Amino acid sequence: MKQILNFINGEYAASSRTFDKRSPLTGQVIAQVHEADREQVDAAVRAARAALRGAWGRLTVAERVERLYAVAAGIEKRFDEFLAAECEDTGKPMSLARHIDIPRGAANFRIFADVIKNVPTEFFEMATPDGRGAINYGYRTPVGVVGVICPWNLPLLLMTWKVGPALACGNAVVVKPSEETPQTAALLGEVMNEAGIPPGVYNVVHGFGPDSAGEFVTTHPGVNAITFTGETRTGEAIMKAAAKGARPVSLEMGGKNAAIVFADCDFDAAIEGTMRSVFANCGQVCLGTERVYVERPIFERFVEALKRGAEGLQLGRPENPATNMGPLISAEHQAKVLSYYKLAVEEGATVVTGGGVPTMPGELAGGSWIQPTIWTGLPQTARVMKEEIFGPCCHIAPFDTEDEVLAKANDNDYGLACAIWTRDVSRAHRVAQRMEVGLSWVNSWFLRDLRTPFGGAKQSGIGREGGVHSLEFYTELKNVCIKL
Ligand code: NAD
Numbered sequence: 001m002k003q004i005l006n007f008i009n010g011e012y013a014a015s016s017r018t019f020d021k022r023s024p025l026t027g028q029v030i031a032q033v034h035e036a037d038r039e040q041v042d043a044a045v046r047a048a049r050a051a052l053r054g055a056w057g058r059l060t061v062a063e064r065v066e067r068l069y070a071v072a073a074g075i076e077k078r079f080d081e082f083l084a085a086e087c088e089d090t091g092k093p094m095s096l097a098r099h100i101d102i103p104r105g106a107a108n109f110r111i112f113a114d115v116i117k118n119v120p121t122e123f124f125e126m127a128t129p130d131g132r133g134a135i136n137y138g139y140r141t142p143v144g145v146v147g148v149i150c151p152w153n154l155p156l157l158l159m160t161w162k163v164g165p166a167l168a169c170g171n172a173v174v175v176k177p178s179e180e181t182p183q184t185a186a187l188l189g190e191v192m193n194e195a196g197i198p199p200g201v202y203n204v205v206h207g208f209g210p211d212s213a214g215e216f217v218t219t220h221p222g223v224n225a226i227t228f229t230g231e232t233r234t235g236e237a238i239m240k241a242a243a244k245g246a247r248p249v250s251l252e253m254g255g256k257n258a259a260i261v262f263a264d265c266d267f268d269a270a271i272e273g274t275m276r277s278v279f280a281n282c283g284q285v286c287l288g289t290e291r292v293y294v295e296r297p298i299f300e301r302f303v304e305a306l307k308r309g310a311e312g313l314q315l316g317r318p319e320n321p322a323t324n325m326g327p328l329i330s331a332e333h334q335a336k337v338l339s340y341y342k343l344a345v346e347e348g349a350t351v352v353t354g355g356g357v358p359t360m361p362g363e364l365a366g367g368s369w370i371q372p373t374i375w376t377g378l379p380q381t382a383r384v385m386k387e388e389i390f391g392p393c394c395h396i397a398p399f400d401t402e403d404e405v406l407a408k409a410n411d412n413d414y415g416l417a418c419a420i421w422t423r424d425v426s427r428a429h430r431v432a433q434r435m436e437v438g439l440s441w442v443n444s445w446f447l448r449d450l451r452t453p454f455g456g457a458k459q460s461g462i463g464r465e466g467g468v469h470s471l472e473f474y475t476e477l478k479n480v481c482i483k484l
Contacts, residue, residue, distance in 0.1 A: 002031040007189030010048035010199025024091035027366035036205035041216035044203035048145040048172035068113035070195035075106040082436030085183035087318035091326040105156040108164035140475035142170035144224035152178035165470035168330040226275040250463040255416030260410035265421035277445040283392030299398040310372040334368035337391035348383040349375035415457030
């Protein structure tokens, strides 16, 4: 049986306790994951601290940048291994991971190397009573040891989205990957060693949240800052843990994102984009659409076209090039999504398509498969309209006016992202600006320039990462004031 080890101080480390990693495709156990205990987490934090004081802390920015480029190249060199590991853990189609997850894993190191190489600093001249004046400039130093707590939906992509800038800024990290997706974080340890990243800079500890590695990392007094991606409820627990010692947090959390489709849109583009935003990665994307609002003149046509699209999705094995939808991550998550499928019906939804579990052949019968599902007819107050489901499903509702749809789309505790489909430029700006979200897409979805701010409003997040915005979290900005 494959063993997935922790990576501490540049070496792989076994634990006395292991847990099973099951394939989402079949439900079979595919690996034993070594669960870091409190001592191992402590060893990882101490190794990280020592790295900051050692060779890593002494590198120039240019030297650090070269090493990060080497990490990016190392991921690309072992592209197929990362691809296989990611698809084995998640069950996602290789066609998706090949274009998104793995290339972005490499890009996250390159882009933040470029950011740190090019970032200027602020400078202010000031007058003083003696007429000689003074100057001020901002000087950035690493925050120290950063705890990185990751989800399972885009494991390598979201982990490196945090590790890339953290290392670019000169920090050391202790990563706690999701218990569902331990492989690519572990594999990255080999790449770090090959790229000349000193021991202790990148550490990986496996385990769960409460009373396990997640809690041990976030409560460890030697961790100076915590960056987290995951559910809002978990983010709240992490915020509480970070309150001890007044440590900063960056939280990227859940969403219940709306798509707003105006009658003047490019219809085919809106369908293509909404197909992706609802069903990509089996609906397990934080930015994904679960509420679609369509202007009344095109409502019926839109529902019909999205239904056709959903019914045309090919569920299957990752390596099959025809597959464009995999299973959900686990049987537990399948049960959660199915509970919402049931609730939707109880709340009065019309099931346009889906609503259950598909029949899969052979050993796939044991996997956590789910039907792509579309509903209509729910009131705005339904739980299915309020709560994040994180599955391949959406509700479609008609609207008549811009003000009405803005009120409905904003009527949610979450505020991560939205997609607006229209050819009216003024309206596009108006609606994008009035949406209470961190990211508004117009005539697109998940189009990401990594230099731009990324994060959520309301209960979807605290802070922004991306480009220079990441520096706000991963560095201490000190003002140096010099009297001339
Ligand atoms: P989760 O919150 O269940 O778990 C995330 C991580 O936190 C895991 O590594 C888990 O082990 C750990 N954890 C759990 N409890 C903890 C605790 N008490 N202390 C410390 N660590 C703890 O989230 P998930 O199910 O892995 O991911 C899905 C969620 O992530 C969805 O809500 C989705 O919207 C969100 N998400 C948000 C973004 C974003 O950028 N805003 C991106 C991807 C996913």
